[in-house]
Amino acid sequence: MSTTDPRHSIFPEWLRKGLDGLYLASGYLAGLFLVAIFVIMLALSAGRPLGIDVPAGDDFASWAMAASAFLGLAHTFRSGEMIRVGLLVERIHGRPRQLIEIAALVTGTAAAIYFAWFAFDMTRTSYQFNDLAQGVIAMPLWIPQLGFSGGLIILAIAFVDELAHVLFGGLPRYEKPAPETAEEAIERAIQSGA
Template structure:
């Protein structure tokens, strides 16, 4: 896959996460305002919870690529050149292994739910593999993003999630004022 195709994948996942966020808002408003006018949203709490999970997991890759994930760089920030690249590769390898395992287990859960016809117990009965698929898809896209970063760093490139150093003092002040990293 090309970089452009992967960037579109991460962006699409980010937009999909945003749609789930809007869905959560709409459901929460319907649930809250519905109480005032005797409007009941069957299994509204379930749909809200499933949307929250889908939103969180589908947004992971986009957040990772934009450098917005919480990252402790106390050691990495002090390294430069080859030692830093090696430390980045070790970090990305550990992240990839963890996310690959998480993706596999989440996939197994969704597959088992599909195979055994697991259904939700709410008023509206939904096959559980459907809401679980958002988690699996989000994790799989994150794994692709981590693998892509690993290849970039292994080839000697700068990780996408690492911001360019500020070019001017004003740019540095602006980043600090916005709460961003340096």
């Protein structure tokens, strides 16, 4: 990719690959936790008629759900799949559009860093005080909280990455380019479930 391409990364190639790998790994982990929810719920449902109890199955399913939701955020953001209301922004072009994108990214970055910091602090505090789950299995709470805080930290990294990219003149990579043909527009609508 040439450096004149507005979607080109400002970071060295090794860092760009590392960041993209981090977002992809986070997405895969989210998918893994989604599979874990399925397996736990299947074990709970199939175990009841057979008299088999899965200790703290509901707790593990809820922790896996939180991990899946938060670990998937950065990958969803970078893939351009996050819900974005662009009715106004899509009608603006040029420098005003870039300034609006920068303002939105600054706001998003500040919110992501804020939530990531407090999620990290909560996980660290749970670790320091050896907080335990109140369920059947006394699991240290910092372990399931890692998915929550880790997902928010990776999302904050993704926002900082994207903000730096747009500040240096790049086009937002979280926004897919406009479809070039009617068939492409229809295919995107089908894929998004619209």
